[in-house]
Every structure is written in structure tokens, then in C-alpha cells.
Amino acid sequence: MKIALITDTHFGARNDHCHFNDYFYDFYDNQFFPYLKEHNIKTCIHLGDVMDRRKFVSYKIAQDFRKKFIQPFVDLNIDLHMMVGNHDTFYKNTNDVNSLDELIGERYKNITIYSECQTVEFDELPIFFIPWINNTNAQHTFDEIEKTKSIIAMGHLEIRGFEMHHGQHSEVGWEKDKFQKFDTVYTGHFHKKSDDGHIFYLGTPYQIFWNDDRCPKGFHIFDTETLETERIINPRKIFQKIYYDDSVKDFSKESVLTSQNKYVKLIIVNKKDLYNFDRYVDRLLTESKAHDIKVIEDFSELKAENISDAITENTQDTMSILENYVDDLDVQNLNRNRLKGMLKSLYIEASNMEI
DSSP: OEEEEEOOOOBTTGGGOHHHHHHHHHHIIIIIHHHHHHTTOOEEEEOSOOBSOSSOOOHHHHHHHIIIIIHHHHHTTOEEEEEOOGGGBSSSSOSSSBHHHHHTTTOOTTEEEESSOEEEEETTEEEEEEOOOOTTTHHHHHHHHHHOOOSEEEEEOOBTTSEEETTEEOSSSBOGGGGTTSSEEEEESSSSOEEOSSEEEOOOSSOOSGGGTTSOEEEEEEETTTOOEEEEEEOOOOEEEEEEETTTOOGGGOOSGGGTTSEEEEEEEEOOOHHHHHHHHHHHHHHSOOSEEEEEOOOTTSOGGGOOHHHHHTTTOHHHHHHHHHHHOOOTTOOHHHHHHHHHHHHHHHHTSOO
8 A cells, every 4th residue: 555645734824925825835736636646645644844934824815725735635535644743732831722724624524633642553554643742642642652563653853863854953852762662663853854864854845034945745556465655855946046157157048938937036245247247137037937036145265165044044034144143142151052942933923913
């Protein structure tokens, strides 16, 4: 039996921006559901963070979500098993109020929602589901882990030590040994695909933020007989960084069409020929059909490979600015990773507040 695995879809991310919605749903319309139909896959497991906003969802996102994500499962007669992730819950200390129950509930015979842990059997293979662990359900969850006979776990877990994004490891979360009884653990939550041979973070199916640009995206197919997974790469990209260095490349011959329908950062390393630089920028602005272009300089004293993502992110997102500020603090005995974690938590909470 083949089962599709997908996680961290974050419907409603990026403030319902139309370009991102088109980008997200193109993946479902032209890759995900056609693949399931072509390969006659009749079961799918979603490992949490279905929605992006914990507190609310717009009518338009709710409608698109039902029409473009939920309805195809119904039309194709595919059983969908959905776990509650941290972005799906209204409260932080309980999963009782969540977006999946409110938006989907028991309306569909082929869709099952899991807000608490349980063992679910697929083709005589028991898989232990672990939705988001919080203060209310933690003890029950770990008690049930000890009882289950399943050797496979799937969930939405925050585990210490794994990469959240490229080069940024989590300093908070559960210890890995909490899940050592399982042969294999598949999980959502962190957006970068990574693993230690035992615990596998599957990653997001598409790019959502700039820190996704260095990590291939996609979904997975799990085989209940071989217990192996196959990754299906999503080739779509919405972010692009261009390092401009006319000392090593003639940009007058570079096509700008690769930037079509993308958010672009043009990072200036060297621009010795100002005339050709202006011509290139003009072509980028007028011919590329990019959604947005940011020009970032001056890095003339650095080599392109030495320009860190953290530097370029300064011009783009708040979280990176906060992290760079913490790194620059001249304070002894400061646990910078812990402070960054606290700031990230506050930032996410503030972003989710109703205004």
C-alpha cells in the first residue's frame, strides 16, 4: 500500500497574497493531485500545520482551501488523515479548539482529524499518530507511546537539535530519546527536510519564506510493505537570489526570464561597468516579469560565496533583523540561542494577534 505524506502546507500564509496563493495551488493542481491520481494512491496523511494563522482565517482562504485542497480528495475518493499542528490550534496549552475541526469537522466521510495521539492501522501496519504535544496532553502522549506496539510514528513534533531552516538548529523542544522506541519517526513542524537516520523531518511542499530558498521542496510516498519513503520533488520556486559580479560574468548576455513570477534579490558583489549594470537592472525591472525586485548593496569587498544569508535577509524579514541584533549584543554569559527562541515565539504570537 502506498500512502502520500504531506505536511506544513500553511494555507493562508503570506497574508493571503495572490502571487503566493497562485504559486501554492499550482503545486496542487498540476503536480500533487495529478500524481496521486496517476499512481492510484488512495490514502494521504497530513502531518500538521494545515493552516497558517492560529487565530483566524479569511473567507477567501477558507473557500480556496475547501475547493482546491479538500474537494479533490473527495472527488478522487482518497482517504485523508489530518493531524493537528501547532499552527492549527487556537490555544497553546490544548488542541481542543483547532482550525481542522472548525473548517472540516465531520462533513466528509473520507477525512479523519486527529487532535490527540492514537494508533491507526494501514494495510495491517499500525502507525502511531502524534499531533502537537502541549502541556495538557504531554503526559498522556508519552504514556501511550510506551503502550503502543507500532514501530512507525508520524506526527508534528518539536525535537531539539534539528535544523529549522538552513544553518539554524532548534535549541528547544523534546529530546530525541523520547521517541527511541520507534524504528522510524516521520514528522512535520520544521520546514527544512532533514534527518538523523531515525527521525525524519519531511519539510514543506513549497517555498513560503526566504529562508526556504536553499532547500528543495516536495512531498513523500510511504510504502507500508517495504517501510521506505520516496521523495517527489516540487520544482517550483518563488524566491531567487542573483549575485551580480561583472568581474566574473558578462551580465549583458544573461537572460532575465529566469526571474519570471519570482521574488528577486539582486545582491551586488562587483559592478565595475556602471553602464552595463544599469542596463541589466533596467532589463530585470522591465522584462523579467518578476513579482518584486530588491537591490542589495554594497558587498564589493566580499566574495559572493562569503555573503551570508543572514546579511541579505536584513533587508527582508523582521525575524532575521532580531537575530542579527542578538548576535551583535556585547553582553557576556548571554545564551543567544535561548534569547532568539524567546523572540521568535513572541514574534509569532504578535503576528497571529487579531488587530
